[in-house]
Amino acid sequence: MRITTLGSRLLSTLLVMLAITIFVFLVMRWLPGDPVDRILGGSGQVSQQQLRALRASYHLDQPVPLQLVNFLGDLLHGDIGESVVYNRPASQVILEHLPATAELAVAATFFAIGVAAPLGVAAAVWRGSWFDRLASAGSYLGISMPGFWLGIALILVFAVHLRWLPVGGRADPGAEPAGPTGFLVLDAILHLDLTALASALAHLILPAVTMGSVMLAVLSRVLRSSMIEELDKEYVALALAKGASRRRAIVCHALRNALIPSVTVFGLELGTLLGGNMVVETVFGWPGVGQLAVSSIFARDYAVVQGVVLLYALTFAVINLLIDISYTKLDPRVSF
Amino acid sequence: MRPRLEVRDLTVVGPAGGRPVLLLRSLSFVVEPGEILGLIGESGCGKSLTLLSVLGLLPRGLAVQAGSVRLDGMELIGAPQRAMAAIRGRRVAIIFQDPQNCLNPSFTIGRQVGEALCIHKLARGRRAVRDRVVELLTEVGLPDPEGCMDRFPHQLSGGMQQRALIATALAAGPQLLLADEPTTALDVSVQAQIMELLRDVNRQRGCSIVLVTHDLALASQFCDRIAVMYAGQIVEEGSVANIVHRPAHPYTQGLLACLPMLGRRQQLRPIPGEIPTPDEVLAVGCAFAPRCRHRLQECTSAHIELHEATDGHRARCLLVRHSPQPVGPPT
Amino acid sequence: MGVRLKDRLGAGPTLVVGAVVVAIFALDALLAPLVAPHDPLHGELARRLLPPVWMGGSADYLLGTDGLGRDVLSRLVWGARVSFGLGLAGAAIAAGVGTALGMVAGWWEGWLDGLLGRLADFLLAFPMLIFAIGVITALGSGFWNLILALSLKSWVEFMRLVRGQVLAHKQLVYVDAAHALGRSGAGILAWEILPNIFHGVLVLATLRVGYLIIAAASLSFLGLGVQPPTPEWGAMVNDGRNFMLSAWWLSTFPGLAIVVLVLGLNLLSEGLHELLDPRFRDPGIPR
Numbered sequence: 001m002r003i004t005t006l007g008s009r010l011l012s013t014l015l016v017m018l019a020i021t022i023f024v025f026l027v028m029r030w031l032p033g034d035p036v037d038r039i040l041g042g043s044g045q046v047s048q049q050q051l052r053a054l055r056a057s058y059h060l061d062q063p064v065p066l067q068l069v070n071f072l073g074d075l076l077h078g079d080i081g082e083s084v085v086y087n088r089p090a091s092q093v094i095l096e097h098l099p100a101t102a103e104l105a106v107a108a109t110f111f112a113i114g115v116a117a118p119l120g121v122a123a124a125v126w127r128g129s130w131f132d133r134l135a136s137a138g139s140y141l142g143i144s145m146p147g148f149w150l151g152i153a154l155i156l157v158f159a160v161h162l163r164w165l166p167v168g169g170r171a172d173p174g175a176e177p178a179g180p181t182g183f184l185v186l187d188a189i190l191h192l193d194l195t196a197l198a199s200a201l202a203h204l205i206l207p208a209v210t211m212g213s214v215m216l217a218v219l220s221r222v223l224r225s226s227m228i229e230e231l232d233k234e235y236v237a238l239a240l241a242k243g244a245s246r247r248r249a250i251v252c253h254a255l256r257n258a259l260i261p262s263v264t265v266f267g268l269e270l271g272t273l274l275g276g277n278m279v280v281e282t283v284f285g286w287p288g289v290g291q292l293a294v295s296s297i298f299a300r301d302y303a304v305v306q307g308v309v310l311l312y313a314l315t316f317a318v319i320n321l322l323i324d325i326s327y328t329k330l331d332p333r334v335s336f
Numbered sequence: 337m338r339p340r341l342e343v344r345d346l347t348v349v350g351p352a353g354g355r356p357v358l359l360l361r362s363l364s365f366v367v368e369p370g371e372i373l374g375l376i377g378e379s380g381c382g383k384s385l386t387l388l389s390v391l392g393l394l395p396r397g398l399a400v401q402a403g404s405v406r407l408d409g410m411e412l413i414g415a416p417q418r419a420m421a422a423i424r425g426r427r428v429a430i431i432f433q434d435p436q437n438c439l440n441p442s443f444t445i446g447r448q449v450g451e452a453l454c455i456h457k458l459a460r461g462r463r464a465v466r467d468r469v470v471e472l473l474t475e476v477g478l479p480d481p482e483g484c485m486d487r488f489p490h491q492l493s494g495g496m497q498q499r500a501l502i503a504t505a506l507a508a509g510p511q512l513l514l515a516d517e518p519t520t521a522l523d524v525s526v527q528a529q530i531m532e533l534l535r536d537v538n539r540q541r542g543c544s545i546v547l548v549t550h551d552l553a554l555a556s557q558f559c560d561r562i563a564v565m566y567a568g569q570i571v572e573e574g575s576v577a578n579i580v581h582r583p584a585h586p587y588t589q590g591l592l593a594c595l596p597m598l599g600r601r602q603q604l605r606p607i608p609g610e611i612p613t614p615d616e617v618l619a620v621g622c623a624f625a626p627r628c629r630h631r632l633q634e635c636t637s638a639h640i641e642l643h644e645a646t647d648g649h650r651a652r653c654l655l656v657r658h659s660p661q662p663v664g665p666p667t
Numbered sequence: 668m669g670v671r672l673k674d675r676l677g678a679g680p681t682l683v684v685g686a687v688v689v690a691i692f693a694l695d696a697l698l699a700p701l702v703a704p705h706d707p708l709h710g711e712l713a714r715r716l717l718p719p720v721w722m723g724g725s726a727d728y729l730l731g732t733d734g735l736g737r738d739v740l741s742r743l744v745w746g747a748r749v750s751f752g753l754g755l756a757g758a759a760i761a762a763g764v765g766t767a768l769g770m771v772a773g774w775w776e777g778w779l780d781g782l783l784g785r786l787a788d789f790l791l792a793f794p795m796l797i798f799a800i801g802v803i804t805a806l807g808s809g810f811w812n813l814i815l816a817l818s819l820k821s822w823v824e825f826m827r828l829v830r831g832q833v834l835a836h837k838q839l840v841y842v843d844a845a846h847a848l849g850r851s852g853a854g855i856l857a858w859e860i861l862p863n864i865f866h867g868v869l870v871l872a873t874l875r876v877g878y879l880i881i882a883a884a885s886l887s888f889l890g891l892g893v894q895p896p897t898p899e900w901g902a903m904v905n906d907g908r909n910f911m912l913s914a915w916w917l918s919t920f921p922g923l924a925i926v927v928l929v930l931g932l933n934l935l936s937e938g939l940h941e942l943l944d945p946r947f948r949d950p951g952i953p954r
Contacts, residue, residue, distance in 0.1 A: 012788070019789045027805045144930040146881045148888045149904055149922030156915050234437040241391055242452040242504065243425035246417075256442050275794030279885050283908075294889050297804055305804055312797045320792075332488040333441055 006325070013321045020313045025071050028306050080310070081303030085296065090303035094289060094311065099182025100170060101277060101288030104211060106183075107204050108273060112212035112219060113266075119216075120223025120262075121255060127228060135220065142217025147276045151210040151283035158206060165202055168285035172199040207284045211276055215269040222265045226258035260331050267323040271316050338409055340512050340544040341367040341390070341428075346403035346413075348382075348389055348568075350614075357614040359385055359398065361568040364642075367512065372538055372545045374555030374576075376591070377565035380611055383548045386565075387430060387514040392420045407512065425452040429505035433517040435497035439489035445500050446485030449473065452507040472503040477533060495526035502533060506541070513537065513545045519554070531558050552591055556580050561648075564588050567612055567623035570642070574649030584651035586628045622652070630655055682938025688931025696747040703741035704729075707898045710736030716914050733903075733917050734910060742898040743924055749899040751928065753814060754880035760818040761879075762872045765825025770856050772826065773833025780830070787823045795820055795882055803891050813892045817879050828871055832864040866943035870936055877932035884925055900925050 074080065083090045123135045159167040170176070171184055177196045179187020185204065188197035230236065231254050239249040278290035285291070289308055296304040328334050348360040360382045367373045377383045388394050390405050392412060405412040407428055412420065429452075432438045439448060450459075450469045459465045466485070473481035476499040489497060498518060505513060515534065519527035535558060538545050549555055555562055556576050563573040564585065572585040583589045590607040609627035617623050621636035628635070635654055642650040643657040650656075695702055704727070715736040718724040724731050730739040772780040790798070795817075802816035833856070836842065845855045884901025886892035893899040895906075900921040907917030 016789055016792050020792055023789075024801065027801050140930060140933060141926070144877065144926050144933055146884050146888075146901070146922065146925050146929075148885060148901065149918070149925065152904065152908065152911070152918050152922065156911065156919070160912060160915070234432055234434065235440045237393060238430070238432060238438045238501075238504075239440075239451070240393055240421075241424055241430045243421050243423075243455045243508070244451070245421055248455075253440055257440065260442075271794040275796035276885075278796060278800070279888065282889060293800070294891075297800065297891065302804070305800075309797055309801050313793050316794060317792045331442065333490050 009321065009324060013317055017314055017317050020317065021072065021075065021310060022068065024306055024310050024313075025068055028302055075310075080307045083296075083301050083304050085299050085301045085304070090301075090307045093304055094292065094307045097287060097289045097292045098311075100286060101281070101290060103183045103185065104204070104207055104280070104286060104288060105273065105277065107185075107208035108210075108212035109215070109270070111208050112215035112269075112273075116216050116219035116223060120220040121227055121250065121258075123220065123224040124227030124231060124258075125250060127224075132224075135224070139217040139221050142213050145213065146279075147210055147214070148279045148283055150213055151206065151280055154206045154210060155283070165206055168203075168283075170200070170203050170287060171196065172203075207280050207286055210283070211273060211280045214276065215266075215273050218265060218269050219262060223258060223262050226261050227254060230254040230258045260327070263323060263327060263330065267320050270319055274312055274316060277312075337369065339366045340369045340371075340408060341546070342404075342406040343386070343390070344404045344406075346386070346389060346405060347401045348385060348394065348398060349401045350398035352613065352615045355615065358401075358617070359568055359614050360389065361617075362403070363565075363568065363570060365563050365570055365573060367544050367546055369511070369544055370538070370542045371560045372535075372547060372558060374559035374562040375546055375548045375565060376550065376552055376555055376562055377548075378550050378611055380613065381565040382568040383565050384516050387516050387546065387548060390514060391424055391428065391430060422456075425505075425510065426456045426508045427510050428512040428514065429508070429510040430514040430516065431498075431501055431505050431518045434521045435494060435501050436489070436521075438501055439497060441489055444486050444488060445473075445492070448489075449485075449500060449504045449507055452504065456508045458508055468507070469503075472507055473500070475506070476500070476503045477529075478503070494522050495529065498522060498526075498530055499533065502530075502537070506537065506543075509541075511543055513543050514548070515545055516548045517550070518547075520549070520551075527554075534558070552580075553595055564591070567617045568614065569623065569652065571624065571653070572649075572651040573642075574645075578646065578649040582645075582649070584645045584649065584656050585624075585653045586630055586655075587624045588651075590627075622654075681934045682942055685931050685934030685936070685938050688927060689935050692747055692751055692928045692931065695744055696751045699745045699748050703738075703744040705738035705741040707737060707742040707745040708896050712736045716910065718914070719916055722916075730920055731914070731916050733906060733914075739903075739917065739920060742903060743900070743920060746898040746900045746903060746921065746924070747928075749810070749893060749897060750880050750884060750901070750925065751876075753810070753817070753883040753893075753899075754876040754878075756814045757817040757821060757879040757883070758872050758876040760814065761821035761875065762825050762868055764818070765822035765827075766829045766861075766868055768822065769826040769829025770833055770861070773830040774837070774852060774856055783826060783830075787827060790820055790823050793820065796885060799882065799886055800891065803886065808886075808891050808894055810893055810897070813883055813886060816886075817882055821875060821879065824875070825868060825871060828867055829864060832867060833860060836860050836863060866939070870940045870943065873932055873936035873939060877929035877936075880925060880929055880932075 078091050080090050082088070083093045086093045119135055123132045126132055155167055158165045166172070176184060177187040177191045177193055179190055181187055181190075184200035185197065188194075188200050231250070233254075236249050236254050239253045240246070244253075277288070278294055280286065281288045281290035282294055289311065293305060293308040296302075296308070343366070344364050346360055346363040347358060349356050350359045351357075352359075363382075363386060365373070365375075375383045375386065385394070385398070389400060390407075390412065392415070394400070400413050403413065407423065410423070412423075439445075446466065446469050449472055450465045453459045453465050453468055459468050469485060470481045473484055478484050478496060478499050484492070484496075484500070489500075492500065502518075513534075518534070519530050522530060531554065534545060534547075537543050547555060547559055552562075556579070559576055561573065561575055562579045563570050564579070564587065565571065566587050572579065572583065572588045574584075579588060580592065583592055587607070590605075593605045594607065596604060607627055612618075612623060612626070618625065618636060621634075621638060622628070622640050625631050625635040632654060640652050640654060642652050643654075644650050645656045710732070712735065714725070714728070715732055715734055717728050717732045719731045719739075720726055720729050722731075728738045728740070730743065732738055733742070768783055772783045793801075798820045799813075799816040802819060803812060806812045806815070837860075841859065842855060845859050850859070883892055884899065884904070887899045887901035888905045890902075890905065893902055895902065903921035904918045907914070907919075907921070910917050
């Protein structure tokens with residue numbers, strides 16, 4: 001029974017991923033105007049022969065269903081077309097920008113969880129106190145603030161006015177380690193380069209905070225209400241009655257169970273986080289996939305746009321699947 | 337010999353409808369080593385609260401206003417948290433009513449039963465803890481103790497969960513067990529088994545037990561002595577024989593009259609009126625007076641002490657003071 | 668009912684504060700032509716980049732002027748029409764479509780319900796901005812395309828909410844009673860069930876307006892939403908980025924407007940939830 005239900009969950013995820021891919025394919029095909037014109041970017045005189053060759057390479061002379069099959073086939077080989085801006089395969093361009101986004105996303109997530117957890121627990125333990133009320137007000141504010149404005153406000157305060165942190169970019173010029181991972185922080189550690197590490201971290205702070213703020217606000221509220229519910233339950237009182245310290249009862253017992261509903265919310269908010277990525281990268285001039293997507297839209301570099309949209313959506317689908325699986329590990333009452 | 341537990345003039349105050357009211361009013365009772373004391377009362381009389389006060393685990397907003405609770409001579413009221421944590425589980429343990437809610441759904445039975453051992457550092461190493469837990473699970477009568485250890489609470493039946501909870505309570509070897517309605521949430525057939533288990537625990541370990549229940553019949557079968565609570569006070573206490581056959585307080589008499597007895601056709605006589613909520617309780621005099629058939633003028637005008645009817649049998653009633661013989665047998 | 672309403676209102680400052688804030692912005696949006704001191708589209712280049720009046724600017728332009736000499740306050744006031752309008756329109760369409768589909772799915776179930784469910788799963792796989800970008804890239808930017816993109820993704824939530832509620836209410840006695848009185852399925856849905864679940868839709872819709880305002884502003888900020896010279900708060904923040912060091916107020920005030928309005932909407936939603944929910948929780952006895 002376990003394996004089959006897990007299998008059906010995998011299958012439904014794959015189906016969704018397929019649907020996403022087809023959707024993206026269709027959307028791109030329905031763009032007004034001739035795809036070839038778009039590809040050429042109106043670059044003027046092109047011979048009929050070249051036009052025909054171009055059409056053939058994009059399978060545009062074939063019926064649409066066949067185009068779809070070709071598209072999927074190419075996709076599996078990692079080929080999503082050619083970037084007209086960079087004159088290289090779009091997939092290559094995207095991969096180059098990926099580590100920057102991945103590092104930012106990971107940092108933002110760590111920030112959000114790292115602050116939301118103690119905040120939510122403390123607000124629950126001290127419910128009704130000024131701390132709780134302040135945290136509640138803060139979280140309301142957090143979900144009301146658009147990411148682009150928060151980012152700009154943070155830049156104005158910390159970079160322009162106080163000059164504590166840099167205005168944008170990933171690192172100080174010349175301080176980028178040519179590392180194996182592409183994650184500047186990790187590479188700096190691997191190279192034991194303290195200047196590079198400091199530079200990378202300083203540049204990471206404001207964008208990560210901006211990107212993670214909404215998730216922080218939502219998670220802390222959910223965690224707070226789950227904790228309040230769990231703290232009232234009898235098994236917590238029993239733990240204390242066995243001689244457990246308050247800390248043990250709160251963290252080992254109540255929090256452990258309060259995490260379960262929070263994980264679902266985390267999965268949902270991860271989508272918001274990814275969505276906000278484009279805005280944050282634009283505000284901070286972060287050279288990642290988000291910024292690439294925005295500039296590609298304006299440059300009409302549709303292969304790249306297509307690739308980025310696919311990347312975001314597919315990543316999100318996979319992450320949701322992983323979260324569903326982790327659910328069964330967390331809650332013994334739920335089994336596949 | 338020093339009593340195991342000595343509660344004296346325990347007064348607990350809490351908010352009810354915004355104002356502070358007395359929930360326990362000068363409560364006093366004693367539990368001797370090795371005896372089973374039944375704490376009888378209906379909902380709202382404060383019997384569960386009494387147990388929580390002993391452990392120092394009153395819910396938010398409630399506080400001990402006055403009184404003393406001594407466990408083997410050690411004062412518990414006002415003791416620092418660390419000292420309290422050291423005796424909880426180790427010298428006094430509690431069993432709650434609904435086993436389903438008392439077990440953490442995310443941890444295995446083995447881990448929860450053994451938790452007290454780890455907290456009080458009574459076993460070193462996983463092997464030792466595991467062996468001890470198996471012993472405990474066997475003692476409480478769980479079939480397949482080894483298998484049970486690795487199961488989760490939702491995989492056990494109600495009766496088995498309660499046995500596991502008893503094992504949890506016994507893990508660190510307490511000499512006083514507080515049982516708050518341990519069988520109320522269980523099926524009748526299972527109830528008897530659990531009560532037998534508790535009796536075994538009392539006999540084999542010499543553990544004193546305070547059994548809180550609303551079931552007078554149950555208490556009369558298993559307890560050595562009974563204390564009857566009403567509106568936050570003890571209104572009568574004595575041996576089971578005295579309480580059941582020669583009840584002195586009108587409330588106790590009323591309770592007994594409410595009990596249907598197998599094999600006898602009788603008219604059940606309910607006690608008129610309703611249990612007062614904490615803020616409705618009379619400030620002076622007997623709390624039961626408004627509902628009492630034998631009410632006197634003096635009953636509501638002055639504080640009433642526990643008066644001795646016979647040896648060890650006391651009732652908080654002026655009628656006992658007037659005539660040492662109890663007022664009348666239950667009909 | 669009137670008396671209880673007053674008791675409830677007394678207990679909830681959230682509702683009052685939220686309602687007041689939203690009302691102010693709504694009035695502002697409606698009365699923009701009367702409230703705004705200047706034409707939001709016309710700028711005096713000679714008076715560009717003036718600071719707000721308390722920082723040495725002119726009383727004519729209370730919040731200063733932007734790079735093209737346009738009055739920031741007037742653009743903010745007119746921007747309410749655009750931003751608030753986008754949020755309202757998007758939420759209204761999403762609520763309408765979602766509620767209708769949810770009622771159909773919950774009442775008749777069957778293959779239609781299954782289809783809608785699959786569609787919902789698919790749409791939920793996209794983060795909102797990503798989806799909107801896909802749609803906008805295909806159809807172009809602009810006010811109505813923006814609304815389309817936003818509501819195309821948002822209806823799912825309403826559908827799920829209403830579907831769940833209809834499924835639950837279907838079981839209750841009052842529906843049987845209506846059947847017995849000869850009401851048709853559609854009639855029951857519209858006249859019996861809908862009034863009972865409407866409050867949930869209202870609470871969600873209020874919340875969603877704020878969310879969509881932010882989404883629309885984000886897209887406009889990126890240049891993918893409303894196009895210049897239409898005053899939209901997100902686009903205004905973007906315009907102000909060029910002058911971040913010299914004229915920080917250009918980006919700050921429009922963003923602040925978004926924060927305050929969305930905060931008001933969130934509070935209103937919370938207040939409505941407190942006010943309406945417990946009362947309507949038990950409309951009938953289950954069979």
